[in-house]
Amino acid sequence: MTPTLEAVGLRRAYRVPAARPWRRTTRAALDGVDLALAPGRSLALVGESGAGKSTLLRMLLGLERPDDGSVRFRGAPVTPDAPGRLRQEVGVVVQDAGSSLDPRCSVRASLREPLECLDGWADVDHDARALELMAAVGLDPATVDRRPGQFSGGQRQRIALARALIANPSVLVVDEPFSAVDPATRARLVTLLRSLVERSGIQVLLVTHDLGVADRLCDDVVVLAHGRVAEAGPIDEVFARPASAAAADLLGAVGRLPARR
Amino acid sequence: MSDHVLDVRDLRVVLGDRVAVDGIDLTVGPGERWGLIGVSGAGKSMTANAVAGLLPPDARREGTLHTGGRVTLVAQDSATALHPLVPVGRQVAAPLRRHHGLGRHAAARRAEDLLADVGLPDGTARTRPAELSGGQRQRVALAAALACDAALLVADEPTAALDPTVARDLLAQLDRSLTTAGTALLLVTHDLTALAAVCGHVAVLDEGRIVERGTVDDVLTAPHHERTRALVDAARSLVPRTLPV
Numbered sequence: 001m002t003p004t005l006e007a008v009g010l011r012r013a014y015r016v017p018a019a020r021p022w023r024r025t026t027r028a029a030l031d032g033v034d035l036a037l038a039p040g041r042s043l044a045l046v047g048e049s050g051a052g053k054s055t056l057l058r059m060l061l062g063l064e065r066p067d068d069g070s071v072r073f074r075g076a077p078v079t080p081d082a083p084g085r086l087r088q089e090v091g092v093v094v095q096d097a098g099s100s101l102d103p104r105c106s107v108r109a110s111l112r113e114p115l116e117c118l119d120g121w122a123d124v125d126h127d128a129r130a131l132e133l134m135a136a137v138g139l140d141p142a143t144v145d146r147r148p149g150q151f152s153g154g155q156r157q158r159i160a161l162a163r164a165l166i167a168n169p170s171v172l173v174v175d176e177p178f179s180a181v182d183p184a185t186r187a188r189l190v191t192l193l194r195s196l197v198e199r200s201g202i203q204v205l206l207v208t209h210d211l212g213v214a215d216r217l218c219d220d221v222v223v224l225a226h227g228r229v230a231e232a233g234p235i236d237e238v239f240a241r242p243a244s245a246a247a248a249d250l251l252g253a254v255g256r257l258p259a260r261r
Numbered sequence: 262m263s264d265h266v267l268d269v270r271d272l273r274v275v276l277g278d279r280v281a282v283d284g285i286d287l288t289v290g291p292g293e294r295w296g297l298i299g300v301s302g303a304g305k306s307m308t309a310n311a312v313a314g315l316l317p318p319d320a321r322r323e324g325t326l327h328t329g330g331r332v333t334l335v336a337q338d339s340a341t342a343l344h345p346l347v348p349v350g351r352q353v354a355a356p357l358r359r360h361h362g363l364g365r366h367a368a369a370r371r372a373e374d375l376l377a378d379v380g381l382p383d384g385t386a387r388t389r390p391a392e393l394s395g396g397q398r399q400r401v402a403l404a405a406a407l408a409c410d411a412a413l414l415v416a417d418e419p420t421a422a423l424d425p426t427v428a429r430d431l432l433a434q435l436d437r438s439l440t441t442a443g444t445a446l447l448l449v450t451h452d453l454t455a456l457a458a459v460c461g462h463v464a465v466l467d468e469g470r471i472v473e474r475g476t477v478d479d480v481l482t483a484p485h486h487e488r489t490r491a492l493v494d495a496a497r498s499l500v501p502r503t504l505p506v
Contacts, residue, residue, distance in 0.1 A: 018278050048424045049427075064266055107321060115377055153301065154301070169338075182299075182451045183452075183453065183493075183495040184300050184491050184492055185300065186499060187494075187495035187499055188495075190499065209424055209425055210425075212499035212500050214501075215501040216499070226438065236503050239503045239505070240503040240505060250426065251501075251504055251505055252429075253424075253426040253428070254425065254501060255453075255455060255457065255500075256428070256457070256500075257453060257481055258477075260482055261481040
């Protein structure tokens with residue numbers, strides 16, 4: 001079966017500032033990465049900072065061109081000039097979702113914008129859809145005319161999630177969504193996202209440090225290290241028996257809590 | 262006066278018309294390690310800032326706050342806590358010269374030792390913050406804090422900006438350094454596993470008050486207050502279900 005989203009042999013090198021600037025120094029951010037979001041499944045992309053997660057994500061979203069290799073969405077090539085169906089079908093929640101909202105716009109305006117830009121929403125009542133999504137992410141629809149600054153960090157994450165979901169995407173990409181919130185809020189957001197995924201059948205591509213969140217939301221995992229795929233497979237198998245040093249290292253750093261009495 | 266390194270009685274911090282801290286009592290003995298946990302906005306950072314003497318200028322502090330010795334701080338974001346243009350060795354040496362009266366060369370040598378003590382490679386003293394990784398910069402901040410030879414170290418989310426593997430290593434370093442120096446700790450954190458790794462005692466804050474306190478072991482294994490239970494349950498629900506043995 002054709003993967004929903006697929007990367008084949010992605011390579012990308014960046015110029016790095018060098019001690020001797022007349023010498024061109026490059027560093028490979030991605031060094032031949034293959035990845036597949038299998039139909040009907042959710043995928044976690046994990047790895048340390050500098051492993052290449054962000055670069056890979058930008059290419060998967062058609063925001064950046066690889067030096068070599070290709071990205072395909074439902075079998076069709078994706079490039080920055082021709083993202084194809086990807087823009088229509090993929091919703092994105094970026095890392096600092098709260099500050100990605102325009103502070104001058106009401107939440108209503110921010111939520112309506114994707115519907116105004118994307119195909120197939122001309123005949124739909126945008127306001128009604130905005131209120132529906134506010135309720136779906138557990139926010140009071142009566143607050144839709146407030147600005148982002150009037151919400152807490154956790155609430156802004158919910159607004160960003162509502163905005164990513166408003167045009168009914170088939171794939172939701174979330175980049176480190178909950179690192180800035182306290183554990184109680186994080187657990188609530190994870191539960192919310194999980195219920196939305198179960199209800200709508202949306203596929204999640206999650207980029208995270210947080211293996212607990214990955215475990216709650218995803219079926220498969222790709223462990224990235226030094227620009228390469230160190231290990232990939234079903235998440236429970238990889239977490240129980242990591243075969244690579246990179247995966248074992250990440251799992252070894254998961255903090256433990258004393259057992260409940 | 263007691264021999265506590267920190268003795269806080271009925272501390273209140275008021276910001277405009279908002280009461281951020283609403284009557285906190287807390288005593289920390291020499292070498293004791295306390296964690297402050299709670300949801301966002303519970304008053305953890307304001308309490309830590311009050312202890313470190315770093316409240317915003319418009320904040321009003323009430324109650325008594327006695328410290329038995331010097332208090333030093335490791336901030337959350339080492340990128341902005343360190344001077345970007347000054348080599349880190351000189352930044353670690355600054356408190357040595359100011360507080361311990363060391364000469365330039367003696368302070369520089371001692372700074373190199375401190376940087377080595379926190380696990381940084383030789384030559385780090387001559388680098389500037391931008392040349393270091395986030396974890397390395399937090400180690401520099403820790404070395405600078407240790408250089409003060411303080412009785413109490415206040416750390417506000419020191420690992421929040423770090424990778425899990427880097428965070429684990431930094432916490433282990435913090436643990437070793439505090440043990441060696443006999444310094445007490447006040448750690449503000451969202452991360453209950455970090456709390457479990459370095460602290461012996463914990464106070465749970467909610468709406469500016471302490472709703473539960475005790476040993477970390479007691480509070481994490483048998484929380485009494487509903488807010489504590491919610492926090493501990495949330496943290497437990499986010500630990501991966503399967504982990505390699």
